[in-house]
Amino acid sequence: MLYNETLIRVAIDGPGGAGKSTIAKLVAKDLGIDYIDTGAMYRAIGLKLIRNNINIDDEEELEKVLMNTEIDFNEGCIYLDGIDVSNQIRTSEISMIASDCSKKKLVREKLVLFQREIGMRKSVVMDGRDIGTNVLKDAEIKIFLTADSAIRAKRRYNELLEKGENPDYNEVLNDIVKRDYQDSNRELNPLKQATDAILIDTSNMNIEEVAACIKGYIKKI
């Protein structure tokens, strides 16, 4: 086994809006280790495809783009080819293309390799859809966060309101349901709870309660 015994890898998976990134950031800060948002990587690829007007089903073009794409994290920001795109990737359009991208073998191969390399080098809290089932199968702790879809949609709706946008609740809910279906039913590494993951339903919990619950599990190991 390649992993250093002192590494702690916390894998947090679950559907969109379950609170993964907020919780993962808090837990990482508490442990003093890095947080890696793998969804942001799929989003960054999606952004690049849109900006370059690439048809996602054109495998040749997709391969070329992937070969010439660099993704990096620094101090909580994601860089696409050296430019901070942390804000640009947080739109509904990018959410959907990220989900489309994540079905593609070429995209998954590149990103999963990168994610595994990070997990081999250092302790991390990594969140996504397939971290516990695929990327870091032997993570020291695996959490599957979920919540009722209506509650997840309400959280997302409130986030958009706070950003000064004018969202439509039903549209937000439809996007969530559509993406859940697509992410859970794709052929490659679909969203699924790992058999050894701890399930936490955050529907009736606040952020502090969820973070405390996860920290409790981590303390035990």
Ligand code: DC
């Ligand atoms: O977590 P997010 O909403 O930022 O993720 C965007 C999309 O990326 C999501 O719809 C599915 C995909 N994704 C994935 O397939 N595997 C991951 N490990 C992370 C995200």
